[in-house]
Amino acid sequence: MVAMSDWVxxxxxxxxxxxxxxxxxxxxxxxxxxxxxxxxxxxxxxxxEKLCENTFFCDNIIYFDRMDYVGAPGxxxxxxxxxxxxxxxxxxxxxxxxxxxxAELSRIASHLIWLAAFGLELGMLTPFFxxxxxxxxxxxxxxEASGSxxxxxxxxxxxxxxxxxxxxxxxxxxxxxxxxxxxxEINSLFIxxxxxxxxxxxxxxLDKNVAIxxxxxxxxxxxxxxxxxxxxxxxxxxxSKVNFEIPTSTKGDNLARYLVRIEEIRQSIKIxxxxxxxxxEGPFFNPKAKKSxxxxxxxxxxxxxxxxxxxxxxxxxxxxxxxxxxxRVRVRSPSLRNLSVMRELGRNVxxxxxxxxxxxxDLVFGExxx
Amino acid sequence: MSLLSRTYSIFSILGYYASTFITYLIxxxxxxxxxxxxxxxxxxxxxxxxxxxxLRIGPNRVGKYGTLQLIADALKLMGKESIxxxxxxxxxxxxxxxxxxxxxxxxxxxxxxxxxxxxxDVFISNSGVGxxxxxxxxxxxxxxxxLAGISSHNKYSLTGALRSVAKDISFEVPMMIxxxxxxxxxxxxxxxxxxxxxxVSSEILPYGILQPLGLxxxxxxxIARASYSPFDMGESESELVSGYSTEYSxxxxxxxxxxMFGTILLGSFIVSLFYLGGYNGPYQWxxxxxxxxxxxxxxxxxxxxxxxxxxxIRIDKFVNLGWKYLFPISVINLILAGFLTLYLGW
Numbered sequence: 203m204v205a206m207s208d209w210v211x212x213x214x215x216x217x218x219x220x221x222x223x224x225x226x227x228x229x230x231x232x233x234x235x236x237x238x239x240x241x242x243x244x245x246x247x248x249x250x251e252k253l254c255e256n257t258f259f260c261d262n263i264i265y266f267d268r269m270d271y272v273g274a275p276g277x278x279x280x281x282x283x284x285x286x287x288x289x290x291x292x293x294x295x296x297x298x299x300x301x302x303x304x305a306e307l308s309r310i311a312s313h314l315i316w317l318a319a320f321g322l323e324l325g326m327l328t329p330f331f332x333x334x335x336x337x338x339x340x341x342x343x344x345x346e347a348s349g350s351x352x353x354x355x356x357x358x359x360x361x362x363x364x365x366x367x368x369x370x371x372x373x374x375x376x377x378x379x380x381x382x383x384x385x386x387e388i389n390s391l392f393i394x395x396x397x398x399x400x401x402x403x404x405x406x407x408l409d410k411n412v413a414i415x416x417x418x419x420x421x422x423x424x425x426x427x428x429x430x431x432x433x434x435x436x437x438x439x440x441x442s443k444v445n446f447e448i449p450t451s452t453k454g455d456n457l458a459r460y461l462v463r464i465e466e467i468r469q470s471i472k473i474x475x476x477x478x479x480x481x482x483e484g485p486f487f488n489p490k491a492k493k494s495x496x497x498x499x500x501x502x503x504x505x506x507x508x509x510x511x512x513x514x515x516x517x518x519x520x521x522x523x524x525x526x527x528x529x530r531v532r533v534r535s536p537s538l539r540n541l542s543v544m545r546e547l548g549r550n551v552x553x554x555x556x557x558x559x560x561x562x563x564d565l566v567f568g569e570x571x572x
Numbered sequence: 573m574s575l576l577s578r579t580y581s582i583f584s585i586l587g588y589y590a591s592t593f594i595t596y597l598i599x600x601x602x603x604x605x606x607x608x609x610x611x612x613x614x615x616x617x618x619x620x621x622x623x624x625x626x627l628r629i630g631p632n633r634v635g636k637y638g639t640l641q642l643i644a645d646a647l648k649l650m651g652k653e654s655i656x657x658x659x660x661x662x663x664x665x666x667x668x669x670x671x672x673x674x675x676x677x678x679x680x681x682x683x684x685x686x687x688x689x690x691x692x693d694v695f696i697s698n699s700g701v702g703x704x705x706x707x708x709x710x711x712x713x714x715x716x717x718x719l720a721g722i723s724s725h726n727k728y729s730l731t732g733a734l735r736s737v738a739k740d741i742s743f744e745v746p747m748m749i750x751x752x753x754x755x756x757x758x759x760x761x762x763x764x765x766x767x768x769x770x771x772v773s774s775e776i777l778p779y780g781i782l783q784p785l786g787l788x789x790x791x792x793x794x795i796a797r798a799s800y801s802p803f804d805m806g807e808s809e810s811e812l813v814s815g816y817s818t819e820y821s822x823x824x825x826x827x828x829x830x831x832m833f834g835t836i837l838l839g840s841f842i843v844s845l846f847y848l849g850g851y852n853g854p855y856q857w858x859x860x861x862x863x864x865x866x867x868x869x870x871x872x873x874x875x876x877x878x879x880x881x882x883x884x885i886r887i888d889k890f891v892n893l894g895w896k897y898l899f900p901i902s903v904i905n906l907i908l909a910g911f912l913t914l915y916l917g918w
Contacts, residue, residue: 324884325801328880401886
C-alpha cells in the first residue's frame with residue numbers, strides 16, 4: 203500500500219487516444235508506475251436492452267448490430283440463437299452455413315480492428331493501414347450481401363436477408379485465397395520486431411485461476427491456458443461440421459494473447475474455406491418467417507443461448523410473455539468481464555504497459571455499455 | 573567566405589554598429605526562409621513517403637500533387653486560436669516553444685554545406701569551436717521541452733517532460749563521446765579539429781567506415797534527439813496524449829512540430845557531415861552541396877522507414893539501452909579511434 207501523499211491520480215480517458223472509445227481509467231500513479239487502476243464505464247450507455255422490450259423480435263437485430271459494431275454479423279447470430287429457440291422458427295440448412303461464413307468473417311474483421319489499434323497503442327503506425335486494407339475486402343463482402351458496410355442487419359429470424367449469389371461466393375473465395383498471405387505479412391511486421399517482443403513478453407500475465415474467477419472468456423482465457431471455446435464446447439450453427447482448432451497458450455501474457463488471436467484469424471479463414479465449399483443448395487429462409495409473417499411471431503418462455511463472439515462468450519437471455527415483443531432481454535457481454543480483470547492486471551505496471559495490456563484485452567464499448 | 577562576412581563587407585560602409593546590426597538581421601531572415609522551405613520540403617516528403625508505405629496516396633488536393641498542403645497547414649496553424657491553460661506559468665509556457673525553435677535555427681547556422689557552383693562555399697558562420705557550439709546549442713532544445721512540460725501544469729505534460737529528460741541524459745553522453753572520437757581522429761589530419769568545416773574536409777575516407785560503432789551510437793542518438801518512433805516516449809501519443817506539448821495549440825504547437833522535423837533534417841545533415849563524408853565527393857566541381865543533400869536524403873529515408881515500422885520502446889528500457897549498451901560502445905569506439913590515430917596514423 204502506498205501512502206496517499208505519494209499518489210497522483212491520472213485520468214486516462216474518457217477521451218484519450220488509447221481507450222477504444224469511452225473507457226475511463228482512474229490510475230493511481232507513482233512516477234511511471236501505476237499502483238492501482240479503476241475502470242469507469244457507462245459513457246456509451248444507450249439502453250439497448252430496454253429498447254429491445256419495445257420492439258418486435260425481428261427488429262431487435264439492429265440493437266445487437268450496434269453492440270459489437272466492428273463485427274456486427276457475429277452479434278446478430280448471438281441474438282438469433284436465442285430468439286429462434288424462443289419462437290421455434292429455425293433457419294434452413296443453407297442459411298445456417300451462410301451465417302457461419304458471416305460470423306467468421308465478422309470475427310476476422312473484428313480481430314483486424316483490434317490488431318490495427320494494438321499497433322497504434324504500441325506506436326506502430328503502418329500495420330494499421332495494412333489491417334484496414336485486408337478488412338476492406340471483408341467489408342466488400344458485407345456490402346454485397348447486405349448493402350451495408352458496418353451495421354449489416356443481414357441475418358433475420360428464420361434465415362438471412364438475402365441469398366449468397368454467385369458474386370458473393372466468388373468474393374469469399376477470393377478472400378480465402380488472398381487473406382492468409384496478407385495475415386502473415388501483417389504478423390511479420392509485429393512478431394519479427396524485437397521491440398514488440400520486449401514490450402509484450404511477460405507483461406500483463408493473467409493467471410489461469412484469476413481468469414476463471416473473473417469470468418474472463420475468449421482469447422484472454424485461452425491465452426491463460428484454458429481450452430474453452432463455445433464453438434467446440436456447445437456447437438451452434440455449422441461449427442460441428444467443420445474442422446478447426448482452438449489455439450491456446452499457457453503463458454497468459456500480452457504476447458500469448460497476441461499469438462492466440464493471430465491463430466484465431468488463421469482458423470477462421472480455415473472455417474470459411476470449408477464452409478464455402480460445403481454451402482448447400484436450397485431455400486435461404488424459413489417460410490414460417492416470411493416478411494409479412496415476421497412481426498406476428500410470438501414467443502413464450504425463457505431461453506438463454508451463448509455463442510462465441512470475437513471477444514469471448516456472448517450470451518443472450520430472452521423472456522417472452524406470449525406477445526410479439528420480448529418481455530425482457532439481457533446480454534452477457536464478454537468485453538465487460540475481460541475489462542473487469544484490468545484491476546488485477548493493472549497493478550504495479552508502468553503506464554506504457556498499462557496501455558498495451560488494455561490493448562490486448564480488446565474492448566468494444568458498444569457491447570460493454572449497451 | 574561565410575555568408576556573415578559577405579553581408580558585412582557589403583554594408584561595412586555604414587560603420588561598425590549599423591552594419592553589424594543589418595548583417596545579423598538580413599542573415600537571420602535568409603536563414604529562416606531557407607530553413608523553413610527545407611523543413612516544409614522534409615514534411616511534404618515525409619507525408620508522401622508515409623502514404624506510400626501505408627498504401628495511401630497522401631496530400632494531393634492543395635496545389636499540384638499536394639505541394640501547397642504544408643503552406644495551407646502552416647497558415648491554418650497561424651490562424652488558429654492559441655488556447656492557454658488557466659493554471660500555466662506564463663513566461664516559461666510561452667518561452668518553451670521559442671527555445672526549441674531557436675536552438676534548432678542556431679544549429680542550422682553552424683553547419684557547413686559545401687560548395688555550390690558559382691556561389692562558392694555555402695555556410696553562415698564558421699566558428700573555430702563549431703562542434704562544441706553545435707552540441708551546446710542542441711542541448712537547449714530539451715530545456716524547452718522540460719519547460720513546456722512543467723509550466724503547462726498538466727499531469728500528462730509533466731510525465732512527458734520527465735520522460736524526455738530521462739531520455740536526454742541517457743543518450744547524450746554516449747553521443748558526445750562518439751563525437752569526441754571524431755575530433756580525436758580529425759586532430760591527426762587538421763590543426764583545427766573543432767572546426768566542423770575542416771573536420772569534414774579532412775574526411776578523405778568517411779569516418780563512418782573507420783568508426784562504424786560511433787556511427788551506430790550517434791545515429792541512435794540523433795533519432796532520440798528528434799524524438800520520433802521508436803524513441804518518442806516524450807510525446808507517446810497513445811499513452812500521454814501528446815506528452816509535453818499536450819496543452820499547446822495553434823502556432824505554439826506548430827513550433828514544436830516544426831522543431832521535430834527540423835531536428836530530423838538537422839540530424840541527417842550532421843550524420844552525413846560527420847560520418848558519411850559530408851560534401852566530399854568523387855569530382856571536385858563545386859558540387860559539395862549536391863553531394864551533401866544526396867547523403868542527407870538517404871539518411872532521412874532510412875530514418876522515416878525506422879519511424880514507420882518500429883513500436884515505441886519503454887522509457888526504462890531506453891535508459892538501460894543508453895547506459896548499459898550505448899555508453900560502453902561509445903567508450904570502446906573512442907579507445908579504438910585513439911589507437912588507430914596514434915599507432916596506425918589512419
